[in-house]
Amino acid sequence: MKQGSGDVNVQTSRGGEQVGIAYDETHRVWLLRTPHSAYAVACPSSVTVHHQEIPDPLLHVYWGEPVTLADAVHIGTVKRQRWSRRGFESPLDGAEEYPVRGGIRFGRAALAARFGATRSIEWRLVGSNTTRDGDTHQLTVEFADGPLHLALHYRIRADTDVIERWAVVTNTGDTPIELDRFDSATWTVPEADEYRLSHLSGRWSAETQLRHQILTDGEFVIGSRRGTTSHQANPWYAIDDGSATEESGTVYSGALAWSGVWQLATQKLSHGGVQVLGGVGHDGFGPYRLAPGESLTAPVFAGLYTADGFGGASRAWHAYQLRHVMPNPDADRPVLYNSWEATGFDVNEENQKALAARAASIGCELFVMDDGWFGARVDDHAGLGDWTVNPERFPNGLAPLIDEVHRLGMDFGIWVEPEMVNPDSDLYREHPDWVYHFADRTRHTMRNQLVLNLARPDVADWLYDRIDALLSDHDIQFVKWDMNRPFTEAGWPAETDNPERLWLDHVHNLYAVLDRLRAKHPGVAFESCSGGGARIDMGILARTDQVWTSDNTDAPDRLIIQHGYSQVYPARAMSCWVTDVPNFLDPRTVPLRYRFHAAMAGVLGVGGDLSEWSDADLAEATDLIAEYKTVRTIVQHGQLYRLRPPSPGLSAVQYVAPDRSEAVVLAYLGAQRFGERPPLLRLAGLDPHARYRVDGVDDPLTGAALHGFGLPLRLNGDYDSTLLHLTRVGD
Structure with missing residues (x-):
């Protein structure tokens, strides 16, 4: 033309x-x-x-x-x-x-x-x-x-x-x-x-x-x-x-x-x-x-x-x-609780209700039941692919649990891993050729599972039907969509003309399934998870509301992971949990307040075993969650300034509202050395001519002063942290 x-x-x-x-x-x-x-x-x-x-x-x-x-x-x-x-x-x-x-x-x-x-x-x-x-x-x-x-x-x-x-x-x-x-x-x-x-x-x-x-x-x-x-x-x-x-x-x-x-x-x-x-x-x-x-x-x-x-x-x-790119970007993401670290595979109606009651009491808004609710799933050896409720663990189905979660004022979410199958499952016994494999070669498992050939249209249709039925039969508001096993032996023996198309068609069909599910169930939010952060990109973000950033919830480690993530992806999509210490990776112990402040840098979640938390821990968590709710719109939708990168000393991030009327600062002290005070923290992104009231500071300061001189931080001791909320009070 x-x-x-x-x-x-x-x-x-x-x-x-x-x-x-x-x-x-x-x-x-x-x-x-x-x-x-x-x-x-x-x-x-x-x-x-x-x-x-x-x-x-x-x-x-x-x-x-x-x-x-x-x-x-x-x-x-x-x-x-x-x-x-x-x-x-x-x-x-x-x-x-x-x-x-x-x-x-x-x-x-x-x-x-x-x-x-x-x-x-x-x-x-x-x-x-x-x-x-x-x-x-x-x-x-x-x-x-x-x-x-x-x-x-x-x-x-x-x-x-x-x-x-x-x-x-x-x-x-x-x-x-x-x-x-x-x-x-x-x-x-x-x-x-x-x-x-x-x-x-x-x-x-x-x-x-x-x-x-x-x-x-x-x-x-x-x-x-x-x-x-x-x-x-x-x-x-x-x-x-x-x-x-x-x-x-x-x-x-x-x-x-x-x-x-x-x-x-x-x-x-x-x-x-x-x-x-x-x-x-x-x-x-x-x-x-x-x-x-x-x-x-x-x-x-x-x-x-x-x-x-x-x-x-x-x-x-x-x-x-x-x-x-993202769907529903203007909505604030809720504070969630996930049951995995509390109960593992051992889920049932009674212990999930008990956890839900504690989650609601500290201010969580979304309760997510993780693995173990379906098929013969008592460990990771069986059940993947059989997406029907386990009748022994939930004799009356999921409805009583979901109703109780809603009665407590929370939305209900559920974990699935629908692209996977265990060899010990009814699905695999019925359709052994539905997995990626090479003809006449051993099918090697990882994590005791194989990858379903989602490139096949019939498998993609089956997958859509299973998750659609789950959402249609239950009042579910959130799906944690996991994908824990990478491709190996990526063969498609039935596709003789173009077997390599599986690498592309798997993703195209995944996108199509998610698009169809979102269209039919517009009230359901989806989280992308893949053994932690193995599926984070703008393709999946176009179809999910948030992503699970990493299985590592150790707060100092997460500051490093979140720093890299933030180079390209927004806090509005970054799911961050507060979990128990020490965690499964690191023997160190850091204060609950520090763990919360690390998780407040994105979409806040709680994943610890609340049945083991002390009354003091629960009370502190209640206050911190309430504080997060007052600033979450700024964190999830504001402009990010990385004031100081993660380090053994002082680290800090700042979020500024689009109209520069408010800002949030999260600051973290690693290890205090030689009794030295942390350096002054210079802020960024504020209106230099406007005055801002700062938590803990008697008189309002101009944006110019906060940028040019900075703020002294009241941090003392290893793994101390703070959240500061700034509000514009005049020009």
Whole structure:
């Protein structure tokens, strides 16, 4: 589709900036303008590479602070003039917006395909289109090489600097096309003297730990081959020049909205420049066979430019997810109690009612019964897959327990792990081929369970029917959806034409099941859990109300985990529990107050054995929960400032209401040394001209004083902590 020069679907954002898509027909340059950034690509009719004409290359032009369309045209021309002329390199490497396999290229390809007798792609531009739907603007650029058709999509909105990108590939021929790699997008970082990569890594019980490293020539790859987002890595990255701080400096970041196997590859080219390619699949994934007439849509790989440091990037990501990703984002999440650590598998109507009474007495608003309520589930060896109420433990069904929980003024929630099956279950005995396996090979269990082949439509329908029946037959308001076993022996013997599709179809069908359940049961909230934090990403956040951050509830450890989590995901979705000490991982003991304050940094929950808590503990918990309820809207919906990162000394986070009328500070002292006082805590994000009343301070102080001088903290002794509530009292 031909476009004329000039602004296409341009609007004024809330801040008065021009937002939209502009196009220069002569130079075939598109400029995407967000409230505080610009992004440009060009598709000249041809470029010369080693004295040969390459038709219709899609080139990256610019990403950074706002510029004009004329600027973008000039920048694109200068960049091509500066191309490397060395005979052993390709100027296309690091310059293309979406590199493909074939031609004079040596870098990593975002798209690698085989069709007919060729493994090399030589595409031509076949059209482009820009559309506007309210505050949303979209650009689509389309290419083709024989039967291989590719559409690259860009989407921007008037209230965010996040740019959403994804790709769609279609087989227009009459024979299959094999895809060896199909990324969502490639993000190109502007030239810098140095590149520092930040990313999240870890393991079970130690998820989302923030890492930094200086990039050297070559590739750095993170991803998951486990069927889930994984404990080991998370699909987010940030790149700066090594000088950015929490609140200043240019940061380029990206996040992939996908809950299965994935890969982010950062390549630093020998002649300069850095690109990040990301999408579904892992090394060895594929080939994925694209049938005649079939299209495959890659998940969104979103990118963000900010000049306000890592904190500014985080706040932009949080706002974007709350506005455009998460369901019901404006609702406050309730304080929950979960029965797992109190009763384990040994659940029954009597002990759950007793725990519910204690949970209600301290102010909990949601009671969640965990594992052990169904089938022959007395331990982890049996029962998964048989989602019917155990008649011995609940002789009158779940209704008496649910009614009592509601009578106590709480909502009722329940735990399920519906993607799994125990070999010792009626489901497995009836359908042994419903699990991932290889024909004539041993089916190895982990955690005494196997993974159901949710890629199969009949399994997906069965799963939906089981959970739908559970929700239809019971007055349930919350589902904790667990997924504890990674994929191994991921085979699908019945799918002979395209067995590798299981890696994608499992996630697509999971999304479809959750979407159907949410549509039919709009009053039910869902939590994503996967052995802790192994399924946290923007794909699952689009379908769940919160995520279980980690099985590790040790408060000092959780500060580190929550610090990494907060780089990209909002507190509104971060489920945090107060549990007993010492926990199953760490022998240390920390005060109940410190544990509560660590959990108050997100969606507060309680998971300890309340039957063993003293009257003093219950009274203190009651006061702390009441205090959390007075500030939770600010925590769950406010802007986050990481004042001091987790350390053996002082750590602190701050949440500021959108209108800056209130703020909440949570501060934690690790170990006190040499009798020294903790340093003054400088606050952030407040109106410098307004006066704020601070808990424990006699006279109101201006935002400028709280930022420039700070607050003395009354913390004394190891693992002391405090919550401060600030309220604006005038200008």
